[in-house]
Amino acid sequence: MEVINRYVAIKAPIDGVPKESDFELMNQKFSLSIKRGSKEIIIKNLYVSIDPYHVNQMKTTGALGRTIVPGEVINSYGVGKVIASGNPRFAKGDYVVGNISWGEYSISKGFFLRKLDPMGLPLSYHIGVLGLSGLTAYAGFFDICKPKRGETVFVSAASGSVGNLVGQYAKQLGCYVVGCAGSPKKVKLLKEKLGFDEAFNYKEDTDLNSALQRYFPNGIDIYFDNVGAQMLEAAISNMNLYGRVAVCGAISEYTDSEKHAKLDMLSIIYKRIIIQGFITHDYMNLFPEFVSKTVDYILVGKIHVLEDVLIGIESVPSAFVGVFHGNNVGKRIVKIADD
Amino acid sequence: MEVINRYVAIKAPIDGVPKESDFELMNQKFSLSIKRGSKEIIIKNLYVSIDPYHVNQMKTTGALGRTIVPGEVINSYGVGKVIASGNPRFAKGDYVVGNISWGEYSISKGFFLRKLDPMGLPLSYHIGVLGLSGLTAYAGFFDICKPKRGETVFVSAASGSVGNLVGQYAKQLGCYVVGCAGSPKKVKLLKEKLGFDEAFNYKEDTDLNSALQRYFPNGIDIYFDNVGAQMLEAAISNMNLYGRVAVCGAISEYTDSEKHAKLDMLSIIYKRIIIQGFITHDYMNLFPEFVSKTVDYILVGKIHVLEDVLIGIESVPSAFVGVFHGNNVGKRIVKIADD
Numbered sequence: 001m002e003v004i005n006r007y008v009a010i011k012a013p014i015d016g017v018p019k020e021s022d023f024e025l026m027n028q029k030f031s032l033s034i035k036r037g038s039k040e041i042i043i044k045n046l047y048v049s050i051d052p053y054h055v056n057q058m059k060t061t062g063a064l065g066r067t068i069v070p071g072e073v074i075n076s077y078g079v080g081k082v083i084a085s086g087n088p089r090f091a092k093g094d095y096v097v098g099n100i101s102w103g104e105y106s107i108s109k110g111f112f113l114r115k116l117d118p119m120g121l122p123l124s125y126h127i128g129v130l131g132l133s134g135l136t137a138y139a140g141f142f143d144i145c146k147p148k149r150g151e152t153v154f155v156s157a158a159s160g161s162v163g164n165l166v167g168q169y170a171k172q173l174g175c176y177v178v179g180c181a182g183s184p185k186k187v188k189l190l191k192e193k194l195g196f197d198e199a200f201n202y203k204e205d206t207d208l209n210s211a212l213q214r215y216f217p218n219g220i221d222i223y224f225d226n227v228g229a230q231m232l233e234a235a236i237s238n239m240n241l242y243g244r245v246a247v248c249g250a251i252s253e254y255t256d257s258e259k260h261a262k263l264d265m266l267s268i269i270y271k272r273i274i275i276q277g278f279i280t281h282d283y284m285n286l287f288p289e290f291v292s293k294t295v296d297y298i299l300v301g302k303i304h305v306l307e308d309v310l311i312g313i314e315s316v317p318s319a320f321v322g323v324f325h326g327n328n329v330g331k332r333i334v335k336i337a338d339d
Numbered sequence: 340m341e342v343i344n345r346y347v348a349i350k351a352p353i354d355g356v357p358k359e360s361d362f363e364l365m366n367q368k369f370s371l372s373i374k375r376g377s378k379e380i381i382i383k384n385l386y387v388s389i390d391p392y393h394v395n396q397m398k399t400t401g402a403l404g405r406t407i408v409p410g411e412v413i414n415s416y417g418v419g420k421v422i423a424s425g426n427p428r429f430a431k432g433d434y435v436v437g438n439i440s441w442g443e444y445s446i447s448k449g450f451f452l453r454k455l456d457p458m459g460l461p462l463s464y465h466i467g468v469l470g471l472s473g474l475t476a477y478a479g480f481f482d483i484c485k486p487k488r489g490e491t492v493f494v495s496a497a498s499g500s501v502g503n504l505v506g507q508y509a510k511q512l513g514c515y516v517v518g519c520a521g522s523p524k525k526v527k528l529l530k531e532k533l534g535f536d537e538a539f540n541y542k543e544d545t546d547l548n549s550a551l552q553r554y555f556p557n558g559i560d561i562y563f564d565n566v567g568a569q570m571l572e573a574a575i576s577n578m579n580l581y582g583r584v585a586v587c588g589a590i591s592e593y594t595d596s597e598k599h600a601k602l603d604m605l606s607i608i609y610k611r612i613i614i615q616g617f618i619t620h621d622y623m624n625l626f627p628e629f630v631s632k633t634v635d636y637i638l639v640g641k642i643h644v645l646e647d648v649l650i651g652i653e654s655v656p657s658a659f660v661g662v663f664h665g666n667n668v669g670k671r672i673v674k675i676a677d678d
Contacts, residue, residue, distance in 0.1 A: 056609075247607050248608070250608065260602055261604060262599035264592075268586050270616070271616065272616050272621065273615075275615075276614075277611050278608070278611055
């Protein structure tokens with residue numbers, strides 16, 4: 001059986017802030033059956049993840065050379081349902097999570113894809129809080145930052161998909177946690193719903209150094225960086241001896257290749273600071289431990305799940321573009337189809 | 340018995356590049372005998388260490404608040420001989436190494452001072468190759484950079500007191516080593532005498548990014564940074580996945596508070612780079628292992644000792660100032676007195 005698969009592609013490389021007009025909805029003939037002898041899997045996409053880092057692969061020169069090609073299907077983390085399978089690891093009707101596409105259907109060789117047991121939780125959770133965003137927060141915070149109870153933790157983009165979970169993990173461990181975000185509504189959410197000790201709006205508190213001095217009178221032990229540039233500079237200025245910086249993202253630099261953090265190396269030396277970049281794919285070994293602990297936290301209400309779900313393949317471009325304007329609160333997801 | 344102790348002091352805080360006229364030779368009455376009941380040690384200084392990081396404590400606001408006060412004695416690593424001691428750990432006639440002063444005599448409570456067995460080697464070695472410079476190279480390279488045989492290593496200020504040893508340790512381990520320095524003479528020395536695979540003059544090869552591309556066609560695994568700023572930027576650009584940067588010094592930033600490395604955080608994330616500042620005092624636990632291995636290397640000629648010795652307390656200011664103009668080759672030391 002053949003259908004029309006609608007998928008979202010870029011029209012041309014994007015080197016600045018992405019706009020909706022940079023994208024187009026493509027149509028392709030798509031077979032829902034497997035060729036004899038093929039090990040491929042045909043997936044009906046249900047939920048796809050919207051992540052800012054994708055923009056780095058949309059540039060003329062993609063990050064680490066991994067480039068998204070104009071007109072072609074864009075890979076994305078997501079949840080789907082198997083329609084047909086030539087692969088013994090997957091059967092028709094299975095839920096799957098992993099590498100699918102910004103489209104209505106995906107074809108996969110099973111690479112970076114696994115069978116999903118929803119464990120009675122909403123399917124969308126397995127993209128965000130129990131997906132790569134969650135693992136990023138978990139691995140980055142626990143493995144890179146090596147936090148101890150009572151330490152002080154600063155999180156930028158704290159209402160984002162990763163930041164909100166870093167703050168919640170840190171609170172569970174007994175840290176003092178301050179987040180920054182870009183609107184009064186987000187700040188309120190961080191303090192009142194997610195249990196952050198303090199939060200501030202970086203668009204109002206524009207003297208970041210003073211803001212951090214105020215919120216961290218005893219200095220910052222850990223900075224979980226999602227934004228880069230001036231926020232990183234201010235965090236380094238306010239860091240304690242043996243401070244740790246997990247560099248998870250640098251959204252302020254993604255769309256402006258001239259924007260960089262100017263690092264005060266003397267502080268880095270004298271305060272023995274470690275700055276470490278990381279990519280979640282290196283931490284898949286932590287996945288079982290991460291899921292087990294996080295499900296427990298969710299079930300007893302110790303982690304609050306923040307989702308921001310848009311509907312329909314045609315809303316992928318606006319969902320993605322909006323992330324660069326701070327439109328999302330929590331994990332941004334596009335629901336492609338009903339189960 | 341009382342003598343006149345001549346010592347070097349700063350006239351006022353120094354916030355830019357130090358000049359000889361920023362210093363003065365002071366005279367103080369100095370007792371060579373110990374007060375009854377005192378645990379102090381009186382030391383005749385023999386050799387004192389000249390290190391660029393001292394300038395950070397000469398500023399109006401010293402690094403981490405440790406400020407050198409105008410007119411007062413300046414502490415420095417060095418070797419001396421005990422003239423009188425009320426401290427049971429030290430006896431008259433002992434050689435000592437550790438915290439003494441930029442002067443002819445020192446008085447010590449024994450803090451950061453130990454009895455020295457010269458092991459048949461020149462006393463000056465115990466300030467440089469077997470002193471803090473050596474430990475800085477050893478701890479920074481082995482503990483922070485975690486090198487493996489066959490990895491590629493870049494060292495800046497490679498003919499300096501620390502850099503030359505990092506390169507030599509790296510060669511012993513079987514790494515590919517490239518150093519940069521500031522004169523043709525130094526470059527020649529690195530390649531012909533110290534066994535660096537390659538070396539270049541950053542004052543001639545001013546396009547640092549191209550220079551590093553040329554010398555590291557397969558990228559840099561380890562960068563041992565003594566200079567900061569543009570050299571660090573170029574090293575990050577040429578770094579491999581899982582690259583490590585040991586931030587030992589940032590001499591180009593010490594005397595220019597506006598000069599900073601603009602770090603490309605995207606590279607740091609995608610290449611999973613670790614940047615770590617360190618202070619040698621944290622690694623005193625490695626001292627016995629470091630000395631034992633390094634003495635062996637020296638005795639069999641596998642480590643070449645590079646010293647740059649000036650004579651007399653009055654030459655301390657010019658010795659120190661010269662370091663900021665690249666005048667030294669290897670460990671800069673001032674010999675204060677004959678044994």
